[in-house]
Amino acid sequence: MTKKVLVLPGDGIGPEIVSQAVRVLDAVNESFSLGIQHESALVGGSAYDETGSPLPEDTLAKAKAADAILLGAVGGPKWDGLDMAVRPEKGLLGLRANLELFSNLRPAILYPQLADASSLKPEVVAGLDILIVRELTGGIYFGQPRGIRTLENGEREGFNTYVYSESEIRRIGRSAFEAARQRGKRVCSIDKSNVLEVTVLWKEIMEEVAKEYPDVELTHMLVDNAAMQLVRAPKQFDVMVTGNMFGDILSDAAAMLTGSIGMLPSASLNAEGRGMYEPCHGSAPDIAGKGIANPLATILSVAMMLRYSLDAKEAADAIEAAVSSVLDLGLRTADIASEGCETVSTQAMGDAVLAAL
Amino acid sequence: MTKKVLVLPGDGIGPEIVSQAVRVLDAVNESFSLGIQHESALVGGSAYDETGSPLPEDTLAKAKAADAILLGAVGGPKWDGLDMAVRPEKGLLGLRANLELFSNLRPAILYPQLADASSLKPEVVAGLDILIVRELTGGIYFGQPRGIRTLENGEREGFNTYVYSESEIRRIGRSAFEAARQRGKRVCSIDKSNVLEVTVLWKEIMEEVAKEYPDVELTHMLVDNAAMQLVRAPKQFDVMVTGNMFGDILSDAAAMLTGSIGMLPSASLNAEGRGMYEPCHGSAPDIAGKGIANPLATILSVAMMLRYSLDAKEAADAIEAAVSSVLDLGLRTADIASEGCETVSTQAMGDAVLAAL
Ligand SMILES: CC(C)[C@H](C(=O)O)[C@@H](O)C(=O)O
């Protein structure tokens, strides 16, 4: 049976890194006879430039028809002045919402070969392996009403709404507990329940979900403390579950703890396990087009896609092993450059992974 | 002329650390003939237990009449089940709102004597000196409407409103630029302008304020990137300015970078420079009553209070010098314990500062 993958290179370094990841996908597709067909489409700023919309109809239709999506990154200063409705990010948020990709899995793993890359002391991060489960289709990202209005006194006021319903909280809770069951069996739910009512409900529903998973331990932590604890002693966490906005902030901080955010893939899944896969890092417009970006997070996103959405575990294992052996060989892109290792280009890193496959 | 200080010990370790800080205040009051009178009042959980309100009328009246307020910390698991309206934190938020303490200054400084305490590598944090300016009386902490409501389908939904007006943004912007003028002359404004309209307005008004301060450089950063950059390379920042919620998260992360959050004071000021002073850390209920909490952040909050609200710069300098000399002597509370240094109690640390004065 053919499986359809939609490839969305996006903006900034997106196209460069995605093209290496697609080479890797093609290679395992052939060697493991996976029967994957892929096509590309526009999203983000580049889609806006060409069609006037960051999420063209055609892209959305293809996304809905696909078994999985591989995305690079979107956005950049080029589109900074744009109205919110046509911002490049709107394309990404539109995909998340339309495909109901509510469960965003963001691992923060320290690769032993890259132990030096972290800005944290070795003893604080050695062996780090956290999974952040971020709610991705609700919260303040999508809450209504929102906008900028003019008050009676003539000045303007900007407003957004942070909102979660019980069922939204329950399903992301279950995602987190399911994931924890496969790992360290501990979930830490992040809230600001001493100030925000919406997170009081969040905390309450997490307690309810926990009753369905007696083998998994649930704790709660305030978001400000969580930000501190990630810096102080990140290894205390197994799975962290949180809303869209807090998850955006905490998962980026957690990924950066490893010093190798250029290595971290992510998955955004819907209730049927269909998903969109993308690196944890952004579009890095400052280095776009220079051929120095790290393609490994995107290549590892292909592995995650094969495992979670395309039922091709062996191919996923093969890619992950290839990436590991390339690191063992001492090859590094500029972001993870290290003394005694060879700094290579985006393309050369792709070549090396292909050779190792 | 007498000056009135209101002392609010609060909950958890609050009373222990505040009592050491008050001893220090008394000592400089006498030696520098400052004419300070102080009295205490209840706030937070302890106020709730005694009066049924986390901010009794009497406390608020005294706070309004005071020239400055010294606060310990509020909250704790004892009050966890409480309704939002009577949460201990409501007392603190009520003080901030009623006194219009909109400008929260939170330094993150690495004390050279405590260089080892950070979980970050020495080269990443040596010499760290950031100031976070957090808006404290607006944003999602105070936005209306808020609450938990039942939807038509019978499930509940929690909601809060993230809102800022132009004038609220302008005044916190000016606070940040004024502070930057006294320091490194660089302001980095934190927003999520690729997703949230309220922060689009934030960014725009910051640009306007920047025109009033041609000697200060303004840059912008997305909040997720800011959380990463604080972990990766915190020394790139001078002054960061942000809203109430982002500021809560980022300032805690920044403070923890130093490894000595038990050392960091903060000031919350209104338009007239009257202020409330408190440690950056919380009420630490897990160690309350054990006599091991670090009183230095509260003692340094007294110094900040003397400098900013009580026009007693020499006394402030004297306290800061005393704290520094105590660290030079190798005295440490448990939170900053270090090999080769003597671990002392809360009381013994207070004694040592008094002796050094
Ligand atoms: C690009 C942006 C809209 C997006 C987000 O905020 O969710 C990104 O930061 C992410 O974390 O995937």
Ligand SMILES: CC(C)[C@H](C(=O)O)[C@@H](O)C(=O)O
């Ligand atoms: C206690 C709590 C309400 C408070 C806040 O969130 O502002 C605290 O975390 C702080 O940062 O001062």
